[in-house]
Structures are given as structure tokens and as C-alpha cells.
Amino acid sequence: MSSAVQCDGVWKRYGRQPRGIKELLVGRHKADDSRYSREWALRDINFAVERGSAFGIVGHNGTGKSTLLSLLLGTIPPDRGNIRMHGRVASMLELGAGFHPELTGRENIFLYGSILGMSLTEIRNNLDKIIGFSELDGAIDNQIRTYSSGMIARLGFSTIAHTPVDILLIDEVLAVGDSHFQEKCGQYLQDFKARQGTLVIVSHDMEALAEMCDSGICLNMGHVLVQGSISNVLSEYEAVMTMSRREPKQICKE
Ligand SMILES: Nc1ncnc2c1ncn2[C@@H]1O[C@H](COP(=O)(O)OP(=O)(O)OP(=O)(O)O)[C@@H](O)[C@H]1O
Numbered sequence: 001m002s003s004a005v006q007c008d009g010v011w012k013r014y015g016r017q018p019r020g021i022k023e024l025l026v027g028r029h030k031a032d033d034s035r036y037s038r039e040w041a042l043r044d045i046n047f048a049v050e051r052g053s054a055f056g057i058v059g060h061n062g063t064g065k066s067t068l069l070s071l072l073l074g075t076i077p078p079d080r081g082n083i084r085m086h087g088r089v090a091s092m093l094e095l096g097a098g099f100h101p102e103l104t105g106r107e108n109i110f111l112y113g114s115i116l117g118m119s120l121t122e123i124r125n126n127l128d129k130i131i132g133f134s135e136l137d138g139a140i141d142n143q144i145r146t147y148s149s150g151m152i153a154r155l156g157f158s159t160i161a162h163t164p165v166d167i168l169l170i171d172e173v174l175a176v177g178d179s180h181f182q183e184k185c186g187q188y189l190q191d192f193k194a195r196q197g198t199l200v201i202v203s204h205d206m207e208a209l210a211e212m213c214d215s216g217i218c219l220n221m222g223h224v225l226v227q228g229s230i231s232n233v234l235s236e237y238e239a240v241m242t243m244s245r246r247e248p249k250q251i252c253k254e
Pocket residue numbers: 014015017041059060061062063064065066067068
């Protein structure tokens with residue numbers, strides 16, 4: 001088996017934000033800099049994801065999961081380390097974020113499809129399948145601003161699902177639309193894996209991760225707390241959550 005995603009010694013920190021009224025008013029240069037450290041959002045992250053497998057990322061809020069997905073997608077660069085993505089990458093981070101509200105559903109498939117890197121021919125060839133999968137036939141020529149959030153998510157998922165990609169990055173969008181549509185999306189993702197597609201999934205839905213993923217990592221305050229088989233990662237994460245409810249300070253130690 002070969003790796004589709006390779007993350008070697010990756011570190012990331014964001015630009016320092018002004019903290020407190022003094023720094024906002026007098027400016028950064030005059031404020032006492034020693035009080036403000038730039039904290040690492042991610043520290044020394046190492047993992048590989050095999051082609052045709054699904055990798056789950058879990059952790060408390062603010063532990064660096066979305067930052068890691070943004071690095072994999074290439075929208076932000078690492079400060080240290082290397083990321084290698086072998087194949088075409090698409091993200092399901094915010095479904096429908098690339099849509100224009102004044103355009104119709106059909107027009108938005110062309111707009112979003114081209115943002116995702118599809119050629120005009122690829123979009124035309126897949127148009128009926130995208131509309132069919134979304135089950136929005138009756139509303140496809142209405143403006144997106146008239147759609148419910150569930151309808152927008154369905155059209156977003158369907159457009160990405162018909163984009164030829166090798167690696168899909170998913171952030172908390174396993175629950176798209178109603179239960180019938182969710183089942184369809186779950187089946188699509190299983191089929192994607194079976195076709196040697198690679199999934200990287202961030203979710204707080206332990207059940208969905210256990211069902212979908214093969215391996216994963218649990219992040220804690222920007223570093224890897226545990227990595228390996230998904231069952232091991234999820235059971236360690238549950239233990240950490242139980243401990244943090246009892247003794248919050250213990251898991252914050254380096
Ligand atoms: N644009 C930004 N500028 C500065 N700091 C940021 C930025 N985005 C995230 N951070 C910080 O980086 C750390 C990791 O944030 P991130 O959003 O990756 O966490 P997360 O695990 O995805 O959280 P959640 O589960 O709440 O979505 C946090 O301390 C957060 O405050």
C-alpha cells in the first residue's frame with residue numbers, strides 16, 4: 001500500500017493577535033511584548049494515510065483539527081515540516097461556501113464545479129448526475145437564496161461527490177440533510193474508499209468515525225496525544241474526555 005497523505009514534523013502557529021485593550025489602543029510595538037507569546041496551534045505532527053483508507057482526527061475544541069485540515073488542503077503553509085498530498089484534493093469543510101446566492105442551483109454547479117477544478121466538459125458530463133444525487137430536480141432552476149441550509153449542503157455535497165478527486169478532506173459534514181440523504185452520503189463515502197479514494201475526517205461523531213475510519217489521531221493542545229487504529233484512538237479520546245470532566249488540568253500538561 002502507498003501513502004496518499006504524508007505529514008512529517010509539521011508545526012504551525014498563527015500571527016499574534018492583539019490581546020487586551022492596551023495593545024489595541026497603543027499598538028503592538030508599544031505594548032509589553034514579553035507578556036504575549038505566539039502559541040503553537042500544532043506541534044510536531046507526523047502521520048501517513050494509506051491510499052483507499054479513512055483517517056479520523058479527534059480532539060477537544062481548539063486543539064488544532066481545522067488547522068491541520070487547512071494545512072492538508074494547502075490554504076495555509078506549515079511553519080516547519082513537510083506535507084505531501086499524492087493526488088487531487090477536495091474539501092468538504094463548509095458545504096456551499098462557494099455558492100452565489102443570486103445564481104440558480106444549476107448555475108452554481110458550474111460556478112462551484114470550476115472552483116473545485118472541474119473543466120466545463122467535466123461539469124456538463126456530470127450535470128445530470130449531480131442534480132440527480134442532490135434530489136433537487138424541482139428546485140434546481142431557483143436561486144440559491146431561496147434554498148434551505150439542508151438543500152445548499154445537499155447541492156454542495158453532490159457537486160464535490162462528482163468532482164474527480166483522490167483525497168477528500170471532511171470537517172464535520174457527515175450529517176448532510178435528512179436521514180435518507182445522510183445514508184446516501186455515507187454510502188458514497190464507502191464507495192469512494194472502495195475505489196481507492198482517501199478520506200481525512202474531522203468529527204465529534206464517534207459512532208460515524210468508528211464506522212468509517214481505519215486509523216486516526218487524537219490531538220490535545222496542538223500535539224498528538226495518541227495515534228493508531230481508530231478503535232484505539234477513540235477509546236483513548238473517551239478516556240481523556242472523562243478525565244478532563246473530572247480533572248481538567250491534568251490533560252493540559254505537556
Ligand atoms: N486564524 C487564526 N488566527 C489565530 N489563531 C487561530 C486562528 N485559527 C485558529 N487559531 C487558534 O489555533 C488553535 C487551533 O484552532 P483550530 O480551529 O484548528 O482548532 P479545532 O480543533 O478545529 O477547534 P474546533 O473543534 O472548535 O473547531 C486555537 O487555539 C485557535 O484559537
